Amino acid sequence: MDDVARQLSNPADWALFLDIDGTLLDIAPTPDDVVVPPSLPEVLDALTARTSGALALVSGRDLAGIDRLFPGDRDAAGCHGAEWRQGGNLFAMVEAVPQGLVAAVSAGAGQLPGVRVEAKARSVALHFRDCLEREAEVVGLANAVIREAGPQFQLLEGKSVIEIIPVGATKGEAIDRFMCCPPYAGRRPVFVGDDITDESGFDAVNRAGGLSIHVGEGPGTAARFRFQSPDWLRHWLASLERSMRGISGNEHA
Known part of the structure; x- marks a missing residue:
């Protein structure tokens, strides 16, 4: 962790992109059960400054879900990049997920005990953490719904979740969009994630000469650094903020 922190000590050089579940926060049985450590929002606010x-x-x-965990008008990309907020302005790839698609997913999931549907602003997720043996059935359901919905949607696989999202929505694309505009443009990106859904983000920052960091154990990844757990990452972010604070203080001494 110290080697990475030293590379990031100059705050003018870097842009930080952070996944939430399994990265900033420990995984919970359901998305609503996650716990935000009391000190974390303050650390993120300080790093933003x-x-x-x-x-x-x-x-x-989605952005509404992000805001429930971390209130404020902070920059963020939700639904794997299908919607985003930058400088207080909101953008989206699609208006909303069609209600017919949500209804079809819900009806199909109703035949699969243990599968939970999460309807978001621009995507629909099928969680099967409590019934891993149903993965093939969940994938089959999602593919069937996508065939009916048309070519504007695609399937995204994550840890014990299958998601239907707009075509072209990836975390890598989201990072690339941010990097085209101030205050991100001209900096080197850092992305921290934990899931296969984060691999496009790792690829994006690697292409840009940035730093990619995978949190937790897992199979092969494009990330070039690895932290053991979200707790490690939270401690590292606090240390990074202290390091940046020292640089800033020296510049104004």
Whole structure:
């Protein structure tokens, strides 16, 4: 962790992109059960200030869900990049998920005990953490719904979840969009994630000469660094903020 922190010590050089579930926060049985450590929002706010605003949350949650965990008008990409907020302005790839698609997913999931449907602003997720043996059935249901919905939707696989999202929505694309605009433009990106859904983000920052960090155990990843757990990451972020604070203080001494 110290080696990475030293590389990031100059806050003017870097842009920070952070996944939430399994990365900033420990995984919980359901998305509503996650716990935000009391000190974490303050650390994120301080890092945002140290980087002149170049910090964004990049999550599978929708923006409303992100805001419930981390209130405020912070930059963020939700639904794997299908919607995003930058500088207080809202953008989206699609208006909303069609109600017919949500209804079809819910009806199909009703025949699969243990599968839970999460309807978001721009996507629909099928969680099967409590019934891993149903993965093939969940994938089959999602593919059937996508065939009926048309070519504007695609399937995204994550940890014990299958999600139907707009075509072209990836965390890598979300990071690339942020990096085209101030205060991100001209900086080197850092992305921290934990899931296969984060691999496009790792690829994006690697192409840009940034730093990619995978949290937790798991199979092969494009990330070039690895932290053991969300708790490690939270401690590292607090240490990084202290390091940046020291640099800033020296510049104004």
